[in-house]
Amino acid sequence: MKPILQIQGVSKNFGGLRALQDISFDINQNEIIGLIGPNGAGKTTLFNCVAGIERPSSGKILFTVNGNPVAIGGKKPEKVTALGIARTFQNIRLFDNLKVLDNVKIGRHCRFKSNVFGAAFKTPSQRREEEEIAASAEEILEFVGLRGRGEEIASSMAYGDQRRLEIARALATDPKLLMLDEPAAGMNPQEARSLMDLIHRIRDKGITVLLIEHDMKVVMGICERVVVINYGRMLMTGLPREVQGDPRVIEAYLGTGAFNAAEA
């Protein structure tokens, strides 16, 4: 089976700053893969390149749609979403002032197509669509554990719930690949555990998950494979165990000599 996402030699420069240099790795269908690295390593930049928010300076990003790889580097974010890549943001970006249910309904946007006239005259097809959107949005809320909270205002929810809602909104776009940017940040251990459970259930629906995460418990607990980047370069890929013990990774996180100190 083809990898769902192939990142081939991607670089990104911001003026003189080389945020990413020659990053290459594949993501297989239906795996949970972690992207780790110290702060400022370029993880979010890589996300943005895949999601279409940034255009890679060079290199290719191929996303497999119905068995065919499609080049998505430089495509507009709304196109990328329509192809089946959804994401969450490091600093939660909900539609703060809208209702929880509307947040999820907006996520459904790209899978429907009613237009101005449909909206104005409420044609039968439009009505059917609205019912479908409402039903699927409720279903997704239930799936992430926010059942019955649709009428609340997004920004009034607790932090952990906002994270869940953001995942719900991403799931609403029917993604094949879900990219989570530090989903466990700011969560207590119990919330983190239920998040891990949620990610497993998402994968069980056949969705591939790529996550940036600093919480090593989460990374070790659910990732099947881990990609490590540092200073915008690939450091290694491997199984969580391999990565955890690798001197280069420890050095990247803790500085030169840290490995020796850890050994001693």
Place this chain on the structure above:
Amino acid sequence: MFTQQLVNGLTIGGIYALIAVGYTMVYGVIQLINFAHGEVYMLGAFFAATFIMVMGMPFYMAFILAMACGAICGMLLDVIAYRPLRRSPRLACLITAIGMSIFLQNLAMLIWGSRPKPFPSQSLPEWFNTTWVFSHFRLTGFHLFVFGVTIIMMVGLNLLIKKTRFGKAMRAVAQNKTMAALAGINVNKVITLTFAVAGSMGAAAGLLVGAYYNSLYPTMGYVAGVKAFAAAVLGGIGSVPGAMLGGIVLGVAEAMGAGYLSSLYRDGISYGVMILVIVFIPAGFFGVVIKETKKSI
């Protein structure tokens, strides 16, 4: 005719430049289109005329005092209208700016009446009327005065921005308000002073235009304001040299357009230039492209 239109264009363009720097400086520090800036310009003209007619002041003194009043108006505008909204969304600030613009316009109408008034031209110094006739054009003392004032102010403003502590503080605030505040700069004070500088130059421009066309009316700020804004955009919003150049280019384009195309669309040329620039080269001559999306993730 070409040379004459060029002279006229440079004269009026210099005045646009004086107003345009006001827009650009304010935009630079707080990212607000200060729609009411055109009204400060209008008030400058009316203040000067009032000083001359009611108080019998000599022209130069009225000029200086009008500039001082313009500075005060600018500061009041900021303190009363904009400062309370520093942390509000842009839409709120823009709506306030529009509201202030309309308010001041009508206040002027209430005070001075809505009909155009002549500028007290008898107060203008003698040498303004001296005319030199060249082979292709005529030049008056008034032209020279406008050029002189424009050049002095532009040079002065550049020195102010580049050489003084205030200029440094202003650039710092424009770059990053939080960091500027951490570095011990009183951000609000710098912003208010920026409004003062902008207001004084706007008032000077208003006085010059009033005297040049010999006509003052409460809505004069509205057209001039948009034109000057167009000049600021043309130069690249946020860039002071850009605003100067933009003003002059726009003034010349307008004079040429009015001379060769159609004088009916004199104002239309500015609007047209502005729309085209915004659509095709939003960064203007010296500016930075402003994108709101794709940022800050």
Place this chain on the structure above:
Amino acid sequence: MDQKISNSSKLKIALLILALVLPAFPFVSQHMLHIIILIYLYMILALGLNIIPGFNGLLDLGFVGFYGIGAYTSGLLTYHFGMSYWMIMPLAFLNGALWGVLLGAPTLRLTGDYFAIVTFGFSELVVLFLTNEIWLTRGPLGLPGILPPSIDLSWFGGPVWEFQGELPYYYLAIVMVLGTVFVMHRIQDSRLGRAWFAIRDDEVAAVSCGINLLVYKVIAFGTSAAFGALGGSFFARWVTFLSPDMFKFWESFLVLCMVVLGGMGNIWGVMVGAAVLVSLSEVLREVLSAVGLPVEIRFLAFGLIMVLVMRYRPAGLMPIPAVAAQMRAGRVKRKKVKTAVS
């Protein structure tokens, strides 16, 4: 949700019934009817404009441009071709939408303040065009003698009613307001409306949900323009005289003020805003002319209202929670913009 009619719906129905029977009261003069029709007209305009600042969070300073386009479309088609108003209405609507799209498509990718100033420039250009293209519009002389609408049933052997007095216009205006409210309501609860609200709230999040910002903003601008033109088409056939200076910036400002005062994004709010400001405007007009001041000065009050509303109640008299939260000071996700004084 439940089948019971809520109090606010009861109020709305009561107001509608009142509006329908109002002309029957003896104390309602032709002049009063005229002013109430003016209120209805401004309700349509305010509802149309509301799409831009209220639903999309953008500032539109050129709304009167579309109003003028609609009015002149209506006036000229009547003047030159004697077309029936019932044909003109949809044509004016579409013409407004067309110009909205033509202006919006290249300019809506810009930041909000650039867009605002472009709309302003556009509406001024419309006025200049109407003033200077005398061959088409008769310029400052104005376009007189536009026929009032009529209901022609002669096809079915019925009579032909030509609109006379204010009464038929009164009911036509009510129908148009109801139609507009109906459409706005529908849009608000649709996929389209949600996309707009998403854009208003957070553009980056909106694109990541697959919303094409430009497309949806252009749709918004076209729709808004179309309702402006619809109002204009009615205006032309109602006052039966047009001149370019009816479409100056003041009008845009007045309509914006209605939206801001009533509550951006709130359909009922902006209608209340229209009613309040038209009434205030008429009262001030009487007062000012009685004391011998130019009537334009009433805009002093409108300017002040706008500043005060933004300062103390930025979501208007009838705020909707989503806008209120967004307009509240200090809670802004203000996007960083790179500019520098150099």
